Amino acid sequence: MALVNEHFLKLQSNYLFSDIAKKVNSFKVTHPKQKIIRMGIGDVTQPLAPAVIEAMHKAVDEMASRETFHGYGPEQGYPFLIDTIIKNDYESIGVSLEPSEVFISDGAKSDCGNIGDLLRHDNSIGVTDPVYPVYIDSNVMAGRTGTWENGTWSDVVYIPCTAENKFIPELPSRRVDIIYLCYPNNPTGTTLTKEELKKWVNYALANDAIIMYDSAYEAYIQDPNIPHSIYEIKGAKKVAIEFRSFSKTAGFTGVRCGYTVVPKEVSATTLKGERVFLNKLWLRRQCTKFNGTSYITQRGAEAVYSPEGKEQVRQTINYYMNNARLMKEGLEACGLQVYGGENAPYLWVKTPDGLSSWKFFEKLLYEVYIVSTPGVGFGPSGEGYLRLTAFGDHKDTLEAIQRIQHWMR
Amino acid sequence: MALVNEHFLKLQSNYLFSDIAKKVNSFKVTHPKQKIIRMGIGDVTQPLAPAVIEAMHKAVDEMASRETFHGYGPEQGYPFLIDTIIKNDYESIGVSLEPSEVFISDGAKSDCGNIGDLLRHDNSIGVTDPVYPVYIDSNVMAGRTGTWENGTWSDVVYIPCTAENKFIPELPSRRVDIIYLCYPNNPTGTTLTKEELKKWVNYALANDAIIMYDSAYEAYIQDPNIPHSIYEIKGAKKVAIEFRSFSKTAGFTGVRCGYTVVPKEVSATTLKGERVFLNKLWLRRQCTKFNGTSYITQRGAEAVYSPEGKEQVRQTINYYMNNARLMKEGLEACGLQVYGGENAPYLWVKTPDGLSSWKFFEKLLYEVYIVSTPGVGFGPSGEGYLRLTAFGDHKDTLEAIQRIQHWMR
Known part of the structure; x- marks a missing residue:
């Protein structure tokens, strides 16, 4: 009789990013016309370097x-x-x-x-x-x-x-x-x-x-x-x-x-x-x-x-880090507390008004159509924070900042 | 204090194919002019299909x-x-x-x-x-x-x-x-x-x-x-x-x-x-x-x-299986007992005269410059056998058969 590795059964059945995907997909079904900007999963968007x-x-x-x-x-x-x-x-x-x-x-x-x-x-x-x-x-x-x-x-x-x-x-x-x-x-x-x-x-x-x-x-x-x-x-x-x-x-x-x-x-x-x-x-x-x-x-x-590869890769990293800088400045201008984003493509944002991570995640998704990652998904000390990534398209990133700024006013 | 997974230490320090590579490399150093034909590791030799x-x-x-x-x-x-x-x-x-x-x-x-x-x-x-x-x-x-x-x-x-x-x-x-x-x-x-x-x-x-x-x-x-x-x-x-x-x-x-x-x-x-x-x-x-x-x-x-891909891949498989057929026929013609090679790219050859797997491997390497895999490397019931693969170049395969036939006479 083959016995299963029961440690697997301790894992919660869902993975953070699957949970997020489900919420985003339900929103898309009910709001098919809204342009969602994704700043959740840390996936890159720019093509490979020509040298590669x-x-x-x-x-x-x-x-x-x-x-x-x-x-x-x-x-x-x-x-x-x-x-x-x-x-x-x-x-x-x-x-x-x-x-x-x-x-x-x-x-x-x-x-x-x-x-x-x-x-x-x-x-x-x-x-x-x-x-x-x-x-x-x-x-x-x-x-x-x-x-x-x-x-x-x-x-x-x-x-x-x-x-x-x-x-x-x-x-x-x-x-x-x-x-x-x-x-x-x-x-x-x-x-x-x-x-x-x-x-x-x-x-x-x-x-x-x-x-x-x-x-x-x-x-x-x-x-x-x-x-x-x-x-x-x-x-x-x-x-x-x-x-x-x-x-x-x-x-x-x-x-x-x-x-x-x-x-x-x-x-x-x-x-x-x-x-x-x-x-x-x-x-x-x-x-x-x-x-x-x-x-x-x-x-x-x-x-x-x-x-050539080094130079091309550096340009792409600069592109993302420019996003990060604009995001940081833009969000701080709204009065949000923002960490990271200076030596990394991630921004760690304190939720305003003591909102929980998931509550702020939902507000951003439902009210300004921006996908983030709830900080609590990364562990208990992540509660009260959100992660935003700077890997997006530059125009989308600017639009996202504007949406948040407009909404925070 | 980090503890090691001690099960790893039970593994013999060498891997079958590394042992073979060492023997082949020593032979190459002492016999730099001999053309070695490799029928040991099951790696393919033909290029990818054009469709791929x-x-x-x-x-x-x-x-x-x-x-x-x-x-x-x-x-x-x-x-x-x-x-x-x-x-x-x-x-x-x-x-x-x-x-x-x-x-x-x-x-x-x-x-x-x-x-x-x-x-x-x-x-x-x-x-x-x-x-x-x-x-x-x-x-x-x-x-x-x-x-x-x-x-x-x-x-x-x-x-x-x-x-x-x-x-x-x-x-x-x-x-x-x-x-x-x-x-x-x-x-x-x-x-x-x-x-x-x-x-x-x-x-x-x-x-x-x-x-x-x-x-x-x-x-x-x-x-x-x-x-x-x-x-x-x-x-x-x-x-x-x-x-x-x-x-x-x-x-x-x-x-x-x-x-x-x-x-x-x-x-x-x-x-x-x-x-x-x-x-x-x-x-x-x-x-x-x-x-x-x-x-x-x-x-x-x-x-x-x-x-196109299917047809191209089929041709390459036919190429290898043609090798397998010629190997089987050629080795059987020498009086060797040969198994497999009809529905698989591997031939399983009984060593002659009760030779051990490694002894026959060494004879093939040192006397006819052919690399095989000793059957005992695959487990105790592999003793007394050798594995040959049909993944070689067609001409090399023919030459290998001829070398063995000449040597067996």
């Missing part, structure tokens, strides 16, 4: 001829892409990595979820709150979270990040073995300075914990003092795994490419206290349960780092 | 313009591909499926490995022996296999498939909750008739077991009496999950696309005996730990089913 398009066409052509055809590639990715990543994303900031420490994948979401395979089911986990739901949900499935009580999981340490503490998470008071950090942050759009990040690396070093560092939004950093990689902090290579993605950097949400850095020094221990290095385990995991990322996709990702 | 190339170019172009750009797609795949698959691969053989029962992925290997997420760690597993290593290794990682003793895992039921039983697996004598079946079989190249497959479906129905049915090679079936899908067997929708891939069907080993069918009726039970349907759990798993397959790849896969 060119590289992918070339790669497709290679697949058309026996002499240049590519079959199975290395599960961990092609050296041409790994070397390019190391040179451009790490050597440029003074971080040296070996090629065997970088693993190309089909996206940061897969890796953030699958990395848990390497660790025992009874490690304790800590997350900043609000938080990207995948970190927690993938741990629920693995049985690491206890039970769902009053909007939180009993075995998860939630570390509040709110306006009150300037969105700077305090070190946990309870022991955590695995800590998820995402900076620039999704959903709040806030960042950590090197000094703040250093506290976390030192905590992990002192407590033999592992930091899962999601830096999917690092390309949006404008302030030269904000770290792009956790490996800018001394000692981080012993305790941190870093997840990166081309989704937001280069509009690859539909193309699917990311990478994960597992330094050779990162380790966990056996029950007997023997130290085991995770790099080889991740390689083994990927060789067994993954078969590499599309060759065409990897050639596209490589082109992101060509001189 | 055309569709992928078109999809790349769509990504270049804001109006036709595709960002995040549905995690379970685009309806255009799901509907095409159902119509062509299932309705054509009298099997009806709902769109929500088909999940597009980046390949059968990922899904065969990840499907274990849905099931408890203490289900017992059964495999035909020899077997594709991924089924077992992914279960080792999840803690379902016990300990490694004398070449087998203590908690795995191995069901021998050898020349003695005509490669027809007997129903297991010990209870198994999850059974992996792969037909046409990798590595033996043999098939099961509907009657044989029916025994397994009935076993699963009677024992409330789940069959993981890998039909990645179904496109190679020539005999009209061999089932293409397990759902051709009555009752299978209650007990079987089917894995398919475009890798071998259409040369997608470097493009990465497959799909998994999880019928709504397939279920497992809780410890209390409540029945839980796996379709929704797989959707939840994929939505949490996967972000969909590349849009460009999915458009390429769709083109496999166009009239």
Whole structure:
């Protein structure tokens, strides 16, 4: 008799973004003529860079001829892409990595979820709150979270990040073995300075914990003092795994490419206290349960780092960050409190008049036809906030700000 | 203190194909002038079908313009591909499926490995022996296999498939909750008739077991009496999950696309005996730990089913199956016993003179410069056999047969 993994049954049946989609769809049915502006899900809207398009066409052509055809590639990715990543994303900031420490994948979401395979089911986990739901949900499935009580999981340490503490998470008071950090942050759009990040690396070093560092939004950093990689902090290579993605950097949400850095020094221990290095385990995991990322996709990702690619990608990021700036200024002019949006494509808006997240979400949808994401969907400390994304079309973004300004008066 | 998943440490440090690669590389270093012919790893060599190339170019172009750009797609795949698959691969053989029962992925290997997420760690597993290593290794990682003793895992039921039983697996004598079946079989190249497959479906129905049915090679079936899908067997929708891939069907080993069918009726039970349907759990798993397959790849896969695509893909399969036929005839003419190769791109060759798998592998490598795969690498019942693949270039295949024939005289 096959037995089900009952941890799955603890998950609430709906996913935040499905709930939102349902509300938006019902509104569309009853108001078919209203132009809805979507600032909810963090999907990009601008096309791929011409350099990427060119590289992918070339790669497709290679697949058309026996002499240049590519079959199975290395599960961990092609050296041409790994070397390019190391040179451009790490050597440029003074971080040296070996090629065997970088693993190309089909996206940061897969890796953030699958990395848990390497660790025992009874490690304790800590997350900043609000938080990207995948970190927690993938741990629920693995049985690491206890039970769902009053909007939180009993075995998860939630570390509040709110306006009150300037969105700077305090070190946990309870022991955590695995800590998820995402900076620039999704959903709040806030960042950590090197000094703040250093506290976390030192905590992990002192407590033999592992930091899962999601830096999917690092390309949006404008302030030269904000770290792009956790490996800018001394000692981080012993305790941190870093997840990166081309989704937001280069509009690859539909193309699917990311990478994960597992330094050779990162380790966990056996029950007997023997130290085991995770790099080889991740390689083994990927060789067994993954078969590499599309060759065409990897050639596209490589082109992101060509001189033309870099310039084109920078222009698109500027386009989104210009949206973010206008949104921030426009909303602040209405008297709203707005966080983030300076080094990230996300704005974290305090709801006015003490409205709940869902209530403000509904008002924006029903009265000005704007889709946002209720902050409480990201965790209890998200209550009283909304997330808006700057990934929209520029004109739509201006219109959305105008609608809100008009409505707030 | 982060604790490692110690089940990973039970895995032997090397993977079969890495061991082979090492031996081949050492030989190349010492014999740089010898032309090695590779018939080991099951990778294709022929280019993608022109219809697929055309569709992928078109999809790349769509990504270049804001109006036709595709960002995040549905995690379970685009309806255009799901509907095409159902119509062509299932309705054509009298099997009806709902769109929500088909999940597009980046390949059968990922899904065969990840499907274990849905099931408890203490289900017992059964495999035909020899077997594709991924089924077992992914279960080792999840803690379902016990300990490694004398070449087998203590908690795995191995069901021998050898020349003695005509490669027809007997129903297991010990209870198994999850059974992996792969037909046409990798590595033996043999098939099961509907009657044989029916025994397994009935076993699963009677024992409330789940069959993981890998039909990645179904496109190679020539005999009209061999089932293409397990759902051709009555009752299978209650007990079987089917894995398919475009890798071998259409040369997608470097493009990465497959799909998994999880019928709504397939279920497992809780410890209390409540029945839980796996379709929704797989959707939840994929939505949490996967972000969909590349849009460009999915458009390429769709083109496999166009009239031109079908014809082009059929020609390539004929090319490989012609290799298989010539290999089989050529090797049999040397007095070797050869199985498979009639409805599958794999030939399973009995080693002559009672040689061990590795000994015959080494002889072929060192004396005729041909790379094969030692049968014992696929399990204890593979000892005394070698796997050869028909995916090579036609001329190389002819040369390989001639080399072996000359050497055997």
